[in-house]
Amino acid sequence: MDSVSIVKGKSEESKQLWSYAKQVAPTQMSVLITGESGTGKEYVAKFIHENSKRKDKPFVAIDCGALPESIASSELFGHMKGAFTGADRDKKGQFEYANGGTLFLDEIGNLSYESQVKLLRVLQERKIRRVGGNQEIDIDVRIIAATNENLDSAIAENEFRNDLYHRLNEFSLTIPSLEHRPEDLEEFIDYFIEEACQELDKENVNIDPQVVDDLKDYDWPGNLRELKNLMKRAVLLCQNRIIEHKHLPPSVFKTPQAETTAKVNSNDLKQVKEHHEREIILKCLEKNKFNKSKTAKELNIDRTTLYNKIKSLGLDV
Numbered sequence: 001m002d003s004v005s006i007v008k009g010k011s012e013e014s015k016q017l018w019s020y021a022k023q024v025a026p027t028q029m030s031v032l033i034t035g036e037s038g039t040g041k042e043y044v045a046k047f048i049h050e051n052s053k054r055k056d057k058p059f060v061a062i063d064c065g066a067l068p069e070s071i072a073s074s075e076l077f078g079h080m081k082g083a084f085t086g087a088d089r090d091k092k093g094q095f096e097y098a099n100g101g102t103l104f105l106d107e108i109g110n111l112s113y114e115s116q117v118k119l120l121r122v123l124q125e126r127k128i129r130r131v132g133g134n135q136e137i138d139i140d141v142r143i144i145a146a147t148n149e150n151l152d153s154a155i156a157e158n159e160f161r162n163d164l165y166h167r168l169n170e171f172s173l174t175i176p177s178l179e180h181r182p183e184d185l186e187e188f189i190d191y192f193i194e195e196a197c198q199e200l201d202k203e204n205v206n207i208d209p210q211v212v213d214d215l216k217d218y219d220w221p222g223n224l225r226e227l228k229n230l231m232k233r234a235v236l237l238c239q240n241r242i243i244e245h246k247h248l249p250p251s252v253f254k255t256p257q258a259e260t261t262a263k264v265n266s267n268d269l270k271q272v273k274e275h276h277e278r279e280i281i282l283k284c285l286e287k288n289k290f291n292k293s294k295t296a297k298e299l300n301i302d303r304t305t306l307y308n309k310i311k312s313l314g315l316d317v
């Protein structure tokens with residue numbers, strides 16, 4: 001099974017998605033992929049790259065949501081030695097690393113307005129200039145962008161440039177959420193179990209068919225990423241090579257089960273604070289379908305702070 005087949009599926013929605021991806025792959029068109037967090041947008045981007053004329057050149061992925069404005073230009077376009085404090089050497093940007101290949105800009109909606117202006121100029125002129133440099137560098141890069149946000153709303157609110165949107169959206173693909181393609185679930189479960197077995201050095205682990213049927217009733221807010229994590233956990237916990245209900249969190253089943261929570265030392269203020277912060281952030285992420293931009297706004301923090309908290313609190317989202 002190749003690196004992207006895990007998100008192909010058997011549903012009509014999935015078949016249409018991959019048919020469109022295969023048709024656009026050999027072209028030079030920019031592609032905008034939309035879909036909820038965890039649906040596999042980067043896998044689709046890799047599939048397009050691997051089936052393009054650029055397949056022997058680099059595929060470089062950037063998470064725009066985790067890109068602070070203070071270093072965005074340096075990361076994207078590079079910098080020259082002495083351009084700013086700490087720039088002790090010349091540094092290539094991701095555009096240069098991707099030259100000749102494909103640059104995948106994930107969560108493009110989180111890119112600051114200033115960075116959007118710079119990106120648009122590069123896409124129009126096909127040239128970059130490193131921070132602190134005078135020389136223009138020709139670049140030949142295909143752009144594939146992805147977002148879990150409604151960019152039309154962002155444009156209406158002047159948070160995303162309309163001209164950049166149309167530059168990126170020469171061809172659009174929408175990945176359906178796992179909730180809306182339950183007929184794909186069994187294929188994904190089998191793949192993730194096999195993958196977990198290889199990683200955890202286990203053999204011949206299967207899943208109780210009744211568990212699969214019950215999982216079809218779950219709405220999967222975290223999509224494929226959530227499913228992958230749960231199957232890995234279940235493979236680790238099962239000892240008899242059969243994944244049963246007890247090997248999965250009660251929250252994924254509709255039948256009432258006792259809620260389990262981590263033990264927290266009520267006298268340890270730091271531990272109590274982290275526990276409650278973790279619960280609040282996780283509930284807010286689930287409410288917003290794991291859209292980090294919406295979650296940050298609702299929590300009244302910036303996106304960089306949210307990313308840092310997700311990392312420090314061990315939230316695998």
